[in-house]
Amino acid sequence: MPAQELILGYVLLLLGALALLTVFTEMRRRRFEPPAAQDRIFRCSACKRVYTDDPDVDLSRCPDCGRFNPPYEF
Numbered sequence: 001m002p003a004q005e006l007i008l009g010y011v012l013l014l015l016g017a018l019a020l021l022t023v024f025t026e027m028r029r030r031r032f033e034p035p036a037a038q039d040r041i042f043r044c045s046a047c048k049r050v051y052t053d054d055p056d057v058d059l060s061r062c063p064d065c066g067r068f069n070p071p072y073e074f
């Protein structure tokens, strides 16, 4: 029956769109969420880059320009 194939096509399309939406939402959520709690956030005072490093270091080297920075406090 062509009608059934049409419905099946719509359902598959809908499922595909839903899967894509889920992936995009997950990607956006991960990008805007703060980094894992076990990592400290550093902000480079030279190039303003924000990055993370282990919490047991007092000064962390910027991955971009190599400058050492203290932990970033909110």
Ligand SMILES: [Zn+2]
Pocket: 044, 045, 046, 047, 048, 049, 062, 063, 064, 065, 066, 067
């Ligand atoms: Zn830097």
